[in-house]
Amino acid sequence: MTKDVIALTPRMPDPWAVLAGLLSGGPDKLASTRGEGAVVQLCDREGRPLVSVEAPLLVSVEGEAERLLGAVPPPVPYWWTEARATTGVAEAEQLAGTFAARLAALIGGSAWPPDAVGSIAVVKTDGVSVAPEPAAAQPAIDVLTERVAVVIQDRPVVAMTAWLSDAFRAAATAGLGLQIVSPADTTLSPAVRDALGGRPSRWIVQDDQDGYYDGLTGAVLRWQDGSFDPVLSPDATEEDPRTPVAAAYQQVHDTGERQLALTFRTVHPADERLVLGGGLEAVWRELTGEPPAGWGTAEPANLPWSPARLTDVAHGRAPEPTWFVVVGHRSRPGIATVRVTRTSAGVEEEVALAFGYGAGEEPPLDALPVAAEALATRHHLQSMLVQLRKARRDIAVPPRFEGPGVPLAFVLGAEEVRAMPGDRARRVPLDGRPVPLGPRTRQAMYYPLPGDPSDLTGWQEFERLMRHLKGA
Template sequence: MTKDVIALTPRMPDAWSVLAGLLSGGPDKLVRTAGEDAVVQLCDEEGRPLVSVEAPLLVQVAGEAERLLGAAAPPVPFWWTEARATTGVAEAERLAGTFAARLVSLGGGSAWPPEAARSLGVVPSDGVGVAPVPAAAQPAVDVLTDKVAVVIQDRPVVAMTAWLADAFRAAGEGGLGLQIVSPAGTTLSPAVRSALSAWPSRWVVQDERDGYYDGLSGAVLAWREGMFFPVAADDSTDEEPRARVAATYQEGVGDGGERQLAVTFRTVHPADDRLVLGGALEAVWRELTGEAPAGWGTAEPANLPWSLRRLTDVAHERAPEPTWLVVVGSPERPGLATVRVSRTKAGVEEEVTLAFGYGPDEEPPLDAVPRAAEVLATRHHLRSMLVQLRKARRDLAVPPRFEGPGVPLAFVLGAEEVRAMPGDRARNTPLDRAPVPLGPKTRPALYYPLPGDPSDLSGWQDFERLVRHLKGD
């Protein structure tokens, strides 16, 4: 049974309905709050949590329930209320389901998964044991060792929820990796994929043939010395270590005609009280899709309608600490971006990773890429930009299967970076095609076109030659 149960209701669960849901565990269960009162926990007699319920989230962005749960939701706006049961306690999982069922019975809407929220009856839970502290102290963590925190996610899409973001943060502060365990068939949100890049964090996929494997690399895994670790291939040696690759992972090789256009860029703005953030991302989004982003949030689901002012206010309130954001497009044009806003010596920096998905009968707007680059270079203090085209899913979900790498379509160097280079190094490169100047002739940015053929990885050789040349190597 799933550890997470989610109620999707058209009306906000009020205090009485939440209390009614919590009391489904019986009057002997204790209620307490955590996370600055953002999480309500139903505990046993010793104060250990059985079920943790996050504060209801008002979702005002269409398509998020469908994207992350594959579930139909009430029309926007609707309320998203998550309950997470303590791992390995069947009664706790039933309590979470009963809680969601009571919310839906009182407020309308639906619950995910449907089979977890069918009963309104009281769940007997006398003498139930729960996970020991400190694992139970962090609702998102199921197993805690001296090397990693392990999270079990039985959801269609492992998303960067507020709970998972807290788990990443807590693991990082404790010097631990985070390992996410999911069943076969689950996918990752791109927002989570980038957070798993640091060893020993990894995505652990359950598999009938090989037990477990890394969903991003395919390496077969085994639990050893307090963490999931790659299993060596039969021909692996100490001089040339090599992990065994899961057969299931390799079966994903193929080309269904779907593509992704991926854009990463960095801007640095002068620190000013009048600064409005998010404008660079909106400009690129409009150039490539003809519309603005649909919504954004500080976690998934993205719950707020797109607003530059509100986004700026959130980043300003969190300064000087960095702010991480997720931005999504409309269901008709899949798009997702992550944004990191941070204060540096140079000013206020925005790091953006953006991708759009296209089906076999859709053409990525490659002719709009130079226009998007020029807008960034002339209006939004662009420092650098890389555009890639890759064979990958239209819905942007990351499957636990092999997907070929992207190939570079273009690289852009901002005007300040061009100006800082000695002589004509930025203009005279070893590439066959000369860079295209963008913006004023006296202070241009430079656009370096690259092959961009997803079937030919040699474009990375050109990109490497370019970067080495620009660095003066």
Template sequence: MTKDVIALTQRMPDPWTLLAGLLSGGPDNLVDTTGEGAVIRLCDAEGRPLVAVESPLLVQVEGEAERLLGATPPPLPYWWTEARATTGVEHAEQLAGTFAARLATLADGSAWPPEAARSLAVVQTDGVTVAPTPATAQPTVDVLTDKVAVVIQDRPVIAMTAWLSDAFRTAATAGLGLQIVTPPGTTLSPAVRDSLGNWPSRWVMRDDHDGYYDGLTGAVLRWQDGMFAPVAAAEATADDPRTPVAASYQDVSATDERQLAVTFRTVHPASDHLELGGALESLWRELTGQPPAGWGTAEPANLPWSPRHLTDLARERAPEPTWIVVVGSPDRPGLATVRVSRTKAGVEEHVTLMFGYGPDEEPPVDTLPAAAELLATRHGLQSMLVQIRKARRDLAVPPRFEGPGVPLAFVLGPEEVRQMPDDRAHHTPLTQAPVPLGPKTRPALYYPFPGDPSDLSGWQDFERLMRHLKGA
């Protein structure tokens, strides 16, 4: 069942266009606003929200509608307007589709998914009433318990939209986990996967054979004690008392596609002249020959890449942290998440970056030392880990087993090397000596690993290195 409907239009939906879309569902529904006016809600007479409409978003980055929806949008720039129907409320989904179809007609565009957007005539009415706030008003989720908030999503890629990002924040503030339920065939954006690490948050896949399973671990799930959780031991077999793994999760095939993943941290002295994003852009250029294409505070990434604008946003939000997503051009799949935070050490950037490569494409492994040296000498690099693994070129996370990455390299920044006692950073238990980067008087150190995606023994060497550097 479709819950989200999106209008992609050439023209900005002005207030009268939005009103026409809302009224196309009929005069018996009331209009309310929330989120400081950023969200319009269509409600019934009791004030229960039927459809929530996000503020239109101007998308100036190529490839985002194709990546997240598999849809063909209008030419850049275009407007992206989301409507979400409340689950379990009669006619809510039809109202959302009607709204999106009317919006697409009036603002020159299309609605996604096409089968959900049924255009109906605009219904004339004498006016619109502000909906009363019901006493039982709850966050916009489908199921709410004392342990988790559950949301049901039916779109090809579950992205970190502004709505989903707000759902994560709302759940965390309330001390709850967030569980996302999706049908078969759905994938996750890496930005969402990285936000599901805290128990009891989960990606819950519906499955014809096993009912429900965890899309990231394969564990068969049941609704119990107010949340989706692995099946009890009594449901496991006598031969194997462990939690069963769904058959669909184990249905994998060999692939020649690969992903290169880079995680790094930088720290900068806080100053009025500081510009953030330079480390990410430098690394992106070294590995692809071009800068990032766009960025935003949610998906779709809607703004052209600009370190200056990123810095302005982080400065406005300080001392609160800033989270952003960065994407590449369609011909070179790339996605990064960046968290900027103010600490005692200065301004820190924590970056997770991924690139995808097809069977006929070689990851630029040879450029890694030069890229690491650039970050170490110009961008305040503290540490960096590079991994490679066999996984999808488009970076989407499937609900099936994908092998873990293996380490290609670890880099220790010059200040961290300097602070190591007893010349520990230079003399390690690894077979291969570290490669110094930058000035001889204050080098960073590059620790290479074999990096065979089929051989996990590299993690043993990585663990030995970490124990050594920590003095264990």
């Protein structure tokens, strides 16, 4: 049974509806709060949490419940209320389901997953005991050791929810890795994949044949010394510590689907009139014909696209960095993560963006130079790398091997071109000639690369270009 239950309601759960849900364990169950009231917890008699309920989130972006849950929500805007049960306590899971069922019964809507939501009657919890502190102190963390924090996620898509974002922060503050355990049919949001970083943080996939394996590398894993770590092959040596790869990870079929991935950085002067997100919107419009659909500081992305509001949030959090997720419309799957940082050079935006295309759809490669020119001439582009890869149209990351992307183009901003000595930026050791972007007095450079997903030699061309531009 799932540990997370979500109520999708057309109206905000009022205090009486929340109270009725919290009484799903009977009047003897205690309620407490965390996170300055943002999380309400249903606790046992010792004050240890059985169910943690996040503050309701107003979602005004179409397609997020479908993308992350496979659920059909009420028409936007609707309210998304998450309840997380304490791991390993069956009664706690029933409490979470009953809480969501009561909300839906009182104010309309539905609950996810349907099979986790049963009766709205009081759940018997006599004699139930739960994990002591500190593991239960962080609602998203199920197991805590000296090396890692482990999160169990039984959802169609492991997304960068507020729960998981808190878990990442808590683990980082404690100097721990974060390990996410999920079933074999779960996928990962790109936002979570990019946040996992290096070991000991991992995505651990349960598998009938091999037990557990790393969903991003395929390495077979075992729980040992307080974390999931790779199993060494029988012929492994200290110089060659090879590990077996799970059979499920190697089950690859080319469906013809592709992803167009762009990573770029812009550096803006720190000005009171600065509006962030303009470069991302310009690229989105050039490649899809429309702006992004929505954004947020966690998934689901809940706010309609608005560079002005995004800027206000980043400004309010400065000088601390701010992380955003941006999503597209249903017609063209797309997702971006944006990190805004205040540095001595100004205000930096680091963007990782991907669009998905089916077997019969052609990525708009001809529009790439136009998008690059918009960034270079109007949004202070520093650099951009464009890749094409064999990957799913829906952008979700499966626990299967997906080949690496191949470089389609590299773009160097006008200031970086101007700072290079002589004609180094214009005379490069590539077969294709660089394409100047923008006015002659302030030109950026667009370097086309082979970009064949079946041929990785494009990375050799890219490496040669980088060595040349660095003067190596």
